[in-house]
Amino acid sequence: MQLGDLVISNRREYSDEYNKDDLELPLFDFATMAIATDNFSEANKQGKGGFGTVYKAHTREGQEVAVKRLSKNSAQGIREFKNEFMLIAKLQHRNLVRLLGCCIDSEEKILIYEYMQNRSLDSILFDKRRSSSLDWRKRFHIIRGIARGLLYLHQDSRFQIIHRDLKASNILLDGEMNPKISDFGMARIFGGDETEGNTKRVVGTYGYMSPEYAMDGIFSVKSDVFSFGVLVLEIVTGMKNRGVYYVNSELNLLVHAWRLWREDKGLELMDESMKESCSAGELLRCIQVGLLCVQERPEERPTMSSVILMLSSETATMPQPKHPGFGHGKSPLETDGSSSKQESSTINQMTVTMIEGR
Structure with a gap:
């Protein structure tokens, strides 16, 4: 994608905190963005x-890009904006949304990145009018793509990155339904031999947060694995983990899926709209992987490299999943105001907050 027509011709000076020469991607002019x-x-x-808000924009050649304009009352400063921008600019993977540039002009802070024609996964998956377009081949392709992107963040990139807000609305789909992980506003970098971190301010989305993170503020790669497991079960069933109550007084999708699995009724979890296209073996393997990922104890959840292996091999040995997290009732954080209580359905969303190194 050529964006030369968007790059400013005369770069203005900003505060001493900001050095434009440090940026590895183009700096765009606000007037041109408008x-x-x-x-x-x-x-x-x-x-x-x-x-902030996401807009579709067009270059002079008619090419589409996505423009994320931060709210002026956002707590973001130039230093924080620059930290996140520079980090994401260094992450290059086919299953991560690609940043193309930024704009900083007085109080205006904008990110420009590739436009995703099919928007967010949740906008299709949970819409009964559109979900029929997601046959089993596409859903399995999406599951494996998310897994590859998460493996890259955890293991294969130059940093070890914990996303901390993996959910259906943060999975974007391009024109060929390839999934791309977005929104690194809550991400944390791990360095050296660090394996887990702790925070006093729990941020994220209910229904996707692991028990140890929601209850105690402890996060690690296994926190992301839990969120991935929730996503897998949602993709298989076409149902949200939260907001829907199931039979027999079960409070969420995780417990519902685990009960059916124990009763050898896993196929009953299949979204009705993909009955004709579904491979029973692949479906059951995905359900088992999803349940392994949402186990209550983080040390019992697989790593993403193991997940990739289990999804790719019909002969891979997989243990039986144990009871899922939050299987005994609602999270104690249901009354905690520090976390996000509303599931977002934003399109091409990329929240910008500081990515903190530890």
């Missing part, structure tokens, strides 16, 4: 997240 989005018109608005 033109590209038709002055950030409602017609080009694609979605709204906690830190």
Whole structure:
């Protein structure tokens, strides 16, 4: 994608905190961004997240890009914005959303990244009118793509990165339904021999947070694995983990899936819309992987490299899953105001907060 028509011709000076020469991607002019989005018109608005709004923009050649304009009252400073921008710019993987540049002009802070034609996974998966377009081949492809992107963050990139907010609305789909992980606003970098961290401020989305993180603020790669497991079960069933109550007083999808699995009724979890296209063996393997990922004890959850192996091999040996986290009732954080209580359905969302190194 050529964005030369968007790059500013005369770069202005900003505060001493910000050195434009440190950036590895183009710096765009705000006036040009306004033109590209038709002055950030409602017609080009694609979605709204906690830190700003996403717009579709067009280059002079007619190419589409996504423009995330941060709210002016956001707590983001230039230093934090720069830290996240520079980190994500260094992450290059086909299953991660690709940043193309940024704009910093007075109080305006904007990210520009590739436009995803099919928007977010949740906008299709949980819409009964659209979910039938996701046959089993596409769903299995999406599951494996998310797994590869997460493996890259945890193991194969130059940093070890914990995403901390993996959910259906943060999985974007391109024109060929390839999944790309987005929104690194809550991500944390691990260094050296660190294996887990602790935070007093728990942020994330209920239904996807692991028990140890939601209850005690402890996070690790296994926190992301838990979120991935929730996603797998949601993709298989077409149902949300939260917000839907199941039979026999079960409070969430995880317990519902675990009960059916123990009763050898795993196929009953299949989304009705993909009955004709589904491979029973692959479906059951995905359900088992999902349940292994959402086990209550983090040390019993697999790593993403093991997940990739289990998803790729029909002969891979897999243990039987144990009871899932939050299987005995609601999270104690249901009354904690520090976390996100609303599931977002924003399009091309990329929340911007500081990515903190430890």
